Amino acid sequence: MNPIDCAAHGLCAELLPEWVSLDEWGYPAVDDQPLPAQLVKDAKRAAAACPTLALKLLHD
């Protein structure tokens, strides 16, 4: 999550609610632990949907 690029559109929290929560100003708090396999597909959709491309998946 690049906090500078993030503009609080909030799509990530809609597409990946298990991993992203929004604070009261609409900015996401993202758990930076490794994603469980069953969430990777949703996470990819969330990253692709971010209008400012602030969310990226890191591959290990």
Place this chain on the structure above:
Amino acid sequence: MTAWTPSAQRLLTGSGPTRKEHEAIHGPLSMPPRTQLLDAVEAAGLVGRGGAGFPTARKMRTVAAGKNPVVLGNACEGEPASSKDVTLLTRHPHLVLDGLSVAAAAVGARELHLAVHAGSPALPALRAALAERSEPVTLHELPVRYTASEESALVAFVNTGTAKPLFTPPRPFEQGIGKRPTLVNNAETLAQLALIARRGPAWFREVGDREEPGTQLLTVDGTVVEVPTGSALKDVADLRDKQAVLVGGYFGTWLSAAQAREVALTHRDLRAAGGALGAGIVLTLPTGSCGVVETARVAAYLANENAGQCGPCFNGLPAIANAVRSLAVGPWDDATMTDLDRWLGVVPGRGACRHPDGAVRFVLSGLAVFADDVAGHRAGRPCAGAQAAPVLPVPSGAAA
């Protein structure tokens, strides 16, 4: 009050703004070979004097291993209560510039940069000193903002003209000026390097703490002193009639007077006490002042100094500052305390730089050390210190 010995005066010995005066004090600098320099800095055990206390040699070796490195001296001194670097640059500019050359020699850099705040009172001495030397040093004048001297912001300023922190990694030592590995060292760190290059690591370690050796510059209630690292706080600051001490500047922490009497000034000791040495700033709070009011004023300053880039910071810090202000001067209700507790929990760790983390740490320590006053304010008891003259300095016009 003070207990340091004349031998602890290394950087601030005499007055040497001209090259002739400088060399009369310290002798000429003959540059040791690169590997010898790196080994000397490592053996000296020098840790950075800009705030983080990171081992200088380790940073140098990383940068030296990269391709076509650059060095950048940081003399911006963004902390309002610090004046050590401006004092050093004004009185001994050649010591800092020697150090910049030593740093460049140690990492194999041919490009040298030095950053100061625009309008710095050290600029005339610095320009005069640069005119007496042959190294090509590019001087940068940064806007006077708290976050402008964060090292990724410095690098961004040199690269783009905008001094705002970047989302990292890569850190400047990986990719900095012109995407080249960049060694960023504080002005005092550079001056220490100038002495290590002349006199060697054994001399350097003759004074100070075993793990963080040498001398250090402190700004104690606005006065700059040079003391051995590891000096007792009670020996460098007058703690009579003081209720608390802020150590480490505005990203630092409050210590109660009792804690302050026990603590030694090393990064290690301050961390163990739940604080931070930072860039060596010590501010004492008289018993007649109100710690909550002082904390509120600085919280407002820090909120105002956010770079406007990251949502949790530019939303969270003003909210926190307003709540602390309510706590200091009213009006007050319990819901504000609930909000404040939540904000102090959700804001840290979510900015591109550490500005939100530092501001939250400062506020949390104020709420802890002045817990009795907080309780008194909440209970509506009159506060004798609320009208006292401000103690912690904030730049004029910067905060309410």
